[in-house]
């Protein structure tokens with residue numbers, strides 16, 4: 001069996017948002033999200049690490065061509081999220097808070113629609129240098145998959 005490797009690519013995008021849940025009252029939102037619920041909103045310079053993995057192709061010496069990986073991430077994620085207001089521009093966040101967890105789910109689903117089946121292993125989305133979420137597609141429901149379609 002050929003050796004298995006994991007490739008990682010890090011990209012950045014900037015987006016605005018406000019943490020607010022449609023399932024909570026205004027007062028509950030203020031208490032839960034604090035300054036992040038401020039009506040003016042705020043922005044983050046997000047960092048997305050995408051990890052793909054598989055066996056090394058004998059002929060190319062690659063698990064995947066980094067040029068392809070760059071293109072998949074740009075098309076599926078950066079073109080859609082960079083310099084956007086998540087709550088206003090992305091329908092997925094109309095009925096769920098734009099937490100970094102929900103953002104990771106959105107990004108994962110977008111990537112699975114572009115990256116060849118079985119290659120995508122894990123994503124790590126950082127909202128601030130201190131806060132990051134790791135997602136590998138566990139627990140996805142049909143609802144998320146359908147609502148993620150643009």
Ligand SMILES: Nc1nc2c(c(=O)[nH]1)N=C([C@H](O)[C@H](O)COP(=O)(O)OP(=O)(O)OP(=O)(O)O)CN2
Pocket residue numbers: 019036098099100101127128129130131
């Ligand atoms: N589980 C989650 N909790 C919080 C989220 C989130 O997406 N998921 N998001 C936020 C805020 O949007 C933001 O990430 C926090 O901003 P901030 O407090 O400014 O960032 P830091 O924690 O890095 O900075 P400190 O100065 O250390 O507070 C909040 N919670």
Ligand SMILES: [Zn+2]
Pocket residue numbers: 017019036042043044
């Ligand atoms: Zn925020």
